[in-house]
Amino acid sequence: MIRAHVLICGGTGCTSSGSASIQKAFAENIEAFGLSDEVKLVQTGCFGLCELGPVVIVYPDGTFYSRVTVDDVKEIVEEHLLKGRKVDRLVYDETGDNAPEIEGNVALSDTVFYKSQNRVVLRNCGVINPESIDEYIAMDGYAALGKVLTEMTPEQVIQVVKDSGLRGRGGGGFPTGLKWSLAAPNKADQKYVVCNADEGDPGAFMDRSVLEGDPHCLVEAMIIAGYAIGATKGYVYVRAEYPIAVERLQKAIDDAREYGLLGKDIFGSGFDFDLFIRLGAGAFVCGEETALMTSIEGNRGEPRPRPPYPAVKGLFGKPTVENNVETFANIPQIILKGADWFASMGTEKSKGTKVFALGGKIAHTGLVEIAMGTTLRHIIDEIGGGIPNGKKFKAAQTGGPSGGCIPAHLIDTPVDYDNLTAIGCMMGSGGLIVMDEDNCMVDMAKFFLEFTVDESCGKCTPCRVGTKRLLEMLDKITSGKGTLEDIDRLEELCYYIKANSLCGLGQTAPNPVLSTLNFFRDEYIAHVVDKKCPAGVCKDLLKFVIDKDKCIGCGLCAKNCPANAITKTDYIAPGHKLASYTIDTDKCVKCGVCIDNCKFKAISKI
Amino acid sequence: MKSLAELQAIKERMKDKVILREGVNATRVVVGMATCGIAAGARPVLNTFVEEVNALGLMETVTVSQTGCIGLCQYEPIVEIYESGKEKVTYVKVDAEKAKRIANEHLKGGKVVNEYTIGANQ
Numbered sequence: 001m002i003r004a005h006v007l008i009c010g011g012t013g014c015t016s017s018g019s020a021s022i023q024k025a026f027a028e029n030i031e032a033f034g035l036s037d038e039v040k041l042v043q044t045g046c047f048g049l050c051e052l053g054p055v056v057i058v059y060p061d062g063t064f065y066s067r068v069t070v071d072d073v074k075e076i077v078e079e080h081l082l083k084g085r086k087v088d089r090l091v092y093d094e095t096g097d098n099a100p101e102i103e104g105n106v107a108l109s110d111t112v113f114y115k116s117q118n119r120v121v122l123r124n125c126g127v128i129n130p131e132s133i134d135e136y137i138a139m140d141g142y143a144a145l146g147k148v149l150t151e152m153t154p155e156q157v158i159q160v161v162k163d164s165g166l167r168g169r170g171g172g173g174f175p176t177g178l179k180w181s182l183a184a185p186n187k188a189d190q191k192y193v194v195c196n197a198d199e200g201d202p203g204a205f206m207d208r209s210v211l212e213g214d215p216h217c218l219v220e221a222m223i224i225a226g227y228a229i230g231a232t233k234g235y236v237y238v239r240a241e242y243p244i245a246v247e248r249l250q251k252a253i254d255d256a257r258e259y260g261l262l263g264k265d266i267f268g269s270g271f272d273f274d275l276f277i278r279l280g281a282g283a284f285v286c287g288e289e290t291a292l293m294t295s296i297e298g299n300r301g302e303p304r305p306r307p308p309y310p311a312v313k314g315l316f317g318k319p320t321v322e323n324n325v326e327t328f329a330n331i332p333q334i335i336l337k338g339a340d341w342f343a344s345m346g347t348e349k350s351k352g353t354k355v356f357a358l359g360g361k362i363a364h365t366g367l368v369e370i371a372m373g374t375t376l377r378h379i380i381d382e383i384g385g386g387i388p389n390g391k392k393f394k395a396a397q398t399g400g401p402s403g404g405c406i407p408a409h410l411i412d413t414p415v416d417y418d419n420l421t422a423i424g425c426m427m428g429s430g431g432l433i434v435m436d437e438d439n440c441m442v443d444m445a446k447f448f449l450e451f452t453v454d455e456s457c458g459k460c461t462p463c464r465v466g467t468k469r470l471l472e473m474l475d476k477i478t479s480g481k482g483t484l485e486d487i488d489r490l491e492e493l494c495y496y497i498k499a500n501s502l503c504g505l506g507q508t509a510p511n512p513v514l515s516t517l518n519f520f521r522d523e524y525i526a527h528v529v530d531k532k533c534p535a536g537v538c539k540d541l542l543k544f545v546i547d548k549d550k551c552i553g554c555g556l557c558a559k560n561c562p563a564n565a566i567t568k569t570d571y572i573a574p575g576h577k578l579a580s581y582t583i584d585t586d587k588c589v590k591c592g593v594c595i596d597n598c599k600f601k602a603i604s605k606i
Numbered sequence: 607m608k609s610l611a612e613l614q615a616i617k618e619r620m621k622d623k624v625i626l627r628e629g630v631n632a633t634r635v636v637v638g639m640a641t642c643g644i645a646a647g648a649r650p651v652l653n654t655f656v657e658e659v660n661a662l663g664l665m666e667t668v669t670v671s672q673t674g675c676i677g678l679c680q681y682e683p684i685v686e687i688y689e690s691g692k693e694k695v696t697y698v699k700v701d702a703e704k705a706k707r708i709a710n711e712h713l714k715g716g717k718v719v720n721e722y723t724i725g726a727n728q
Contacts, residue, residue: 001653002656004671060626060631060671084673127627128624138617138620146613261607267613
């Protein structure tokens, strides 16, 4: 009889830090200690605390082990599973690495990281085995589909989704129920449901984690959407760079087909639906809905003008509903628990929850789900564990290359669609990159521009040429050759690109520049007028100098300088025995190795 | 799948298998499983409790787990039962037979098996 479950995270983060070999070690040790009949090993999706991976949870106690290595496994099996003594040194201690060890057991749900979250979309991630359709069913899986097909009309389904207030989680925030109701009445011999799983923002991994941790949830939701709009075929467009997600989703589709949950006459209702995966090659523009459908059709992924909207003329010219993974993942719960339940979470115009992928300068890099309206301060300081190394929060970028930044003085903004739009930002798909005082905002804008220049498909001129010109101007500014007129021209071009680009990629590409210009114009001015980078990032504006009175003449800097730019001088500072060193700024490559090696803090960037 | 009943059947069958992950229940059965406990035969006791809790259908209210050495090695195997709002009950020198009776009378029936408690054995 099974008395304990060992859950091992098989998300991408933990997999890359070796969770597969840890699982193997558990299997071997459980066998060796004769516990095979008592302990069950389960591979799950992402728990969210990727920073602390690989993560292992032991139930029924709910003990949360973090940063487990293969060498730790024997101890966990022998001490915890055999003798019932938790391995305290591996138990997650809430506040990161430096907190004192906590006695006994920290239940997962009691930690600050999980306590302030509201897991609707991620409810099964890290709880069930994503490759087991039976475990999904045990957690009320496919019950919403059963309810829809046996008790509800398509109109009722759409009404529930409308009443819930669910809006598109891919970034745009278009009301989902309205989208469905626009496609439903259009008559055609074939209609389609498409899932946009082409998550492309740098630093975003929300959809990936849902696909890896709870793929059946997406399958179920897409069948429901098909029933609601009268579509019998669905496509999931997912990038080939997500191999684990693709594999688990394919298994989910195969298993659902075997159970008759996909195919003909589902639940004896007479409704047919089938689902297929299409792999994307990783072009950012294919996350734009018309480009995505063009790509599914087998053509080069380029957007086309709208209207006609996909609800009228979408995939293969047929009426189509396209939603993002996270949007779909909300649907089964809305059906089961009702529109009122969903609408009770969130703010007036943004209902429910939102998943964010926390990255950048934050203690708990990972995946969190919070109710709409939670303040950024709460997400960063409480759930995210704050900024590491005692640095000061400067700004957070939401929406990746299409979004904008939220500066420190707006950290108490409740996060929802309208509040973020009001401050020139956007919700985006959920990437949240935290920046501290060491980040240069001009450099950050340049980073995202480099990305959009690479990813622009080239079909329309404002985007293809405009973003390139923007990047050149930013290059000029960060290399100290910019003028105040450049800043004005930069801003003008931003508005031009926004107004004239064909699709969302171009229309939003200038956002990182505009938003940093809005909140951090002083940094741009410092770059062009003072020829200084306040954060000390832009290399062309930096000078490394040695304080000759602090230098004791040890020579470590000169020894480690890769450019041989550091030489001895004749000057011996008062109180010191050896001559100090100096940096030849012409030879200096500004790598920073000398600063890292100087134990006397004699070298600085100016 | 042609009917909701089929879905329900799978759910019922699987429920026992995932219920462990819902966390700690109101009633906790804790078996002392340090070296002394294991040497005295705590393993069959633990397994009996797990089996009985399942057999009696108490999975949703009772959690069976282990603990380390309680410090009363001469009384091992020791089993402690925590129920919310009630005083902890400590059973000593438990074996598989006694475990079965404790599960039936105490966990299911709500009546403490006095003769096995530490009070009766001192």
